[in-house]
Amino acid sequence: MAYSMSERLVRQRLRDNKGRAYCAECMAKDLGRNPAELKPAMEALVLRERFVAAACGCGASGLIYRW
Numbered sequence: 033m034a035y036s037m038s039e040r041l042v043r044q045r046l047r048d049n050k051g052r053a054y055c056a057e058c059m060a061k062d063l064g065r066n067p068a069e070l071k072p073a074m075e076a077l078v079l080r081e082r083f084v085a086a087a088c089g090c091g092a093s094g095l096i097y098r099w
């Protein structure tokens with residue numbers, strides 16, 4: 033299955049930070065990207081692989097890599 037560039041970024045970030053949840057806002061801040069660009073990617077990723085919804089450190093809902 034093909035991943036978009038945003039999906040690859042998000043995926044890599046979550047895998048590199050196992051155990052930490054990210055919302056689109058914080059992820060975008062860390063990566064220097066636009067949250068509007070990452071949000072759809074995160075929504076796509078939650079449907080596959082080992083990503084599950086979890087609360088980000090800022091309190092917003094985000095994603096975490098489950099291992």
Ligand SMILES: [Zn+2]
Pocket residue numbers: 054055056057058059088089090091092094
């Ligand atoms: Zn956050």
